[in-house]
Amino acid sequence: MEPAPRTTQRTLSGRRGTLLLVDQGVGEGFSGGPVLRDGKVVGVVTEADEQTTYAVNAMVAREALDGWGVITCSPGEERIVNGIVFVRICPGTFTMGSAENAPFADANEKPAHRVTLSEFWIGKTEITNEQYRRFRPAHRGEAKLPATGVSWADAQVACEHFGGRLPTEAEWEYATRAGSRTAWSFGDDEKRLGEYAWYKGNSGSKPHPAGTKKPNAWGLHDMHGNVYEWVADWYGPYPSAAQTDPTGPASGEYRILRGGSYSYLDSVSALRSAFRISYWPGYRFWFIGFRCVWVADG
DSSP: OOOOOOOOOOOEEEEETTEEEESSOOOTTOTTOEEEETTEEEEEEEEEOSSOEEEEEHHHHHHHHHHTTOOOOOTTOEEEETTEEEEEEOOEEEEESOOTTOTTOOGGGOSOEEEEEOOEEEESSOOBHHHHTTTOTTOOSOTTSBOOSOOHHHHHHHHHHTTEEOOOHHHHHHHHHTTOOSSBTTBSOGGGHHHHOOOTTTSOSSOOOTTOSOOOTTSOOOSSSSSEEEEEEEOOOOOSSOEESOOOOSOOSOEEEESOOSOTTOOGGGGSTTOEEEEOTTOOOTTEEOOOEEOOOO
16 A cells, blocks of 8 residues: 655635635645644545645535444534533543553452443533532532532432433543553553642642643543542443443442542542442542533434
C-alpha cells in the first residue's frame, strides 16, 4: 500500500452549495482526507488536484453515512440537557479491571476482562448541589460543590428526573480510562495526581467545586477523587468472559462506589481507574456523590 500523503495547510475560501472551496489545490492523493478548522473536522476532500480543491461539508458527509447505516460518532461532543453538560462517549471495547500482576490491585478488580459498550453520554462533572436542588429544593450545600449525603436511590431517581440514569460500572470505568490502561487516566505517575484530582494530598480534607481540575482525555472532570460516585450495578465478582453492555448482577445486597474521594482516609490507590468498593445503598455520607448518564432520544 502507498503511504498516506502528508498533511498540508490551506485556507477555506468559501462555499459552493454543500461543498467547501479551498483556496488552492492540495495535490493528488488527498481525496477522502479531512479538512480541519481549529482542530475539528469540518469537511471531507472530494476533488483534489493542483489547482482546485472541493470538500463536502462534514455534516452532509455524516448524514450520508448515517443513511448508509454507517455508525458515526464525534468523541468529546458536549450537549446541555436540563442544565447538565453531558459528554458523548463513542462505542468501543476495552479491558475492564486489573491484570493479575498490577500493583496495588485488589482481588475484586480481577479477572481483567474485555467489555464492549454502545455509545452513551455521561455528565462532564459530578452533579452539583445547585443542580441537585432542581430535583430536591430542600437540599443544602454550596452551589458548585458536588452533591453529597445522597443515597443510591436518591441518586438514581435524580438522574431519572434529569432524563437519564446512573452509569453502569462498565460505562463508568470506560469513561474514566478514556482509552488508557494505566493506573490513572493520565498515566502511572502518582506525582501528577494533583493536576487531575482532589485527594488527601491537596484537598484539606474537604470537597472542592466540580470541574476545577484537569479533565481526562475525553473531557471528563473529577473521575479521580473529589467524591466517590454511585454507579448503577449491584456489587458482585467479575466474570472472566467477554461482555457486551453489562449491567452487573441481577440482585445483591450492596451497590458500588467508584473514583475515590478527597478524604484523608483514602489512599491514592483508591483513586485508580479500576478501584471498586461495595457500600450499602442507603448510606448518605459526606464523601459520596454521583454523576448521570443521559439517555439520548432514539
